[in-house]
Amino acid sequence: MTRILLSDKLDNCVARWRKAGLTVIGPVKKETSSSYATVEKAADFDFGIVLPDRSIKGLFFPQTEPMMGYTIKKQDIATNDFAPPTEKRIIFGARSCDASGLAIDDPLFGWDYKDDFWFQRRNETVIVTIACTKADDFCMCTSLKLAPDSTKGSDVLLRPLQNNKGWLVEELTDRGREAFKEIADLLLDGSEQAAPLAVVPEKFNLDACVAWLKNPENFDSTFWKEISMRCIGCGSCTFLCPTCHCFDFQDEGDTYSGIRRKNWDSCSFSLFTMHTSGHNPRSTQSARWRQRIMHKFNYFPGKFSVNSCSGCGRCTRQCPVDMGITETLQAISTLKP
Ligand code: SF4
Numbered sequence: 001m002t003r004i005l006l007s008d009k010l011d012n013c014v015a016r017w018r019k020a021g022l023t024v025i026g027p028v029k030k031e032t033s034s035s036y037a038t039v040e041k042a043a044d045f046d047f048g049i050v051l052p053d054r055s056i057k058g059l060f061f062p063q064t065e066p067m068m069g070y071t072i073k074k075q076d077i078a079t080n081d082f083a084p085p086t087e088k089r090i091i092f093g094a095r096s097c098d099a100s101g102l103a104i105d106d107p108l109f110g111w112d113y114k115d116d117f118w119f120q121r122r123n124e125t126v127i128v129t130i131a132c133t134k135a136d137d138f139c140m141c142t143s144l145k146l147a148p149d150s151t152k153g154s155d156v157l158l159r160p161l162q163n164n165k166g167w168l169v170e171e172l173t174d175r176g177r178e179a180f181k182e183i184a185d186l187l188l189d190g191s192e193q194a195a196p197l198a199v200v201p202e203k204f205n206l207d208a209c210v211a212w213l214k215n216p217e218n219f220d221s222t223f224w225k226e227i228s229m230r231c232i233g234c235g236s237c238t239f240l241c242p243t244c245h246c247f248d249f250q251d252e253g254d255t256y257s258g259i260r261r262k263n264w265d266s267c268s269f270s271l272f273t274m275h276t277s278g279h280n281p282r283s284t285q286s287a288r289w290r291q292r293i294m295h296k297f298n299y300f301p302g303k304f305s306v307n308s309c310s311g312c313g314r315c316t317r318q319c320p321v322d323m324g325i326t327e328t329l330q331a332i333s334t335l336k337p
């Protein structure tokens with residue numbers, strides 16, 4: 001016997017969680033794009049989206065965030081730190097690849113320096129993932145050894161019912177169990193069938209790619225130039241990616257006061273590695289593209305034992321020149337290590 005949440009109870013669930021002080025967030029479609037956004041009622045959710053255009057990352061690591069304020073008065077300089085937010089949230093309807101992205105980045109944000117902003121948000125947010133029953137041509141979780149029903153990074157996994165009337169509930173963590181206690185009386189016991197998972201064919205051989213990337217002789221291969229010739233360095237792939245995590249600090253203000261902000265950055269931008277002397281160790285777009293691939297599938301797993309990609313496909317789906325990581329890895333799969 002498994003517990004079931006029926007869709008017609010979702011409005012009550014949202015109201016219960018909101019009453020308990022949780023901000024409820026889910027996939028929402030706006031006129032021209034879709035993202036994870038705050039919802040007030042069940043009708044606000046759009047579970048028909050294969051994947052929101054924007055990943056879940058920005059809810060934990062915002063595109064721009066104040067870290068510190070400063071004021072200068074004659075001989076005095078006063079600073080004040082901004083504290084991490086304490087808002088409690090539940091994300092209902094995350095996709096497995098997006099939840100996995102959070103788990104992939106956890107070791108990075110806790111590595112040489114513990115990022116309290118990331119972990120405060122992680123600790124105060126319940127992730128309820130809905131297993132995917134449909135995918136598009138860009139989805140590639142299986143190529144990354146994940147799946148449409150991966151539980152990585154999730155607190156609760158929901159499996160859509162075959163009859164499309166709700167979900168089977170699998171509570172995975174204490175945080176998830178706690179959130180579902182609020183709605184325990186709205187759940188039913190049952191033995192309904194789950195709908196079949198989305199079929200996501202493997203698009204490349206990851207092990208073959210990693211072997212090629214690890215061979216130092218391939219660092220200067222002409223392959224990099226050929227594969228990245230049309231990249232315009234817009235950085236969309238980085239900003240949409242649930243696992244890309246590079247940032248920069250900028251001071252905004254004047255001589256007397258201002259704010260130090262943490263802003264997303266991208267290895268696709270030429271300024272990312274530009275020295276003040278004007279020298280740029282990654283002076284070409286192909287060197288920057290090589291860095292992106294090497295970082296995700298060689299350097300990052302070398303340090304944290306996990307690839308920095310969850311296979312969401314956004315970098316390919318939304319690249320303005322129809323490039324992205326999939327084509328590169330498919331091409332590498334065919335090369336001799
Ligand atoms: S690969 Fe595409 S999305 Fe990424 S920087 Fe290049 S042009 Fe932009």
Ligand code: SF4
Binds near residue numbers: 311
């Ligand atoms: S690299 Fe591309 S496919 Fe992988 S997680 Fe990032 S956006 Fe998704």
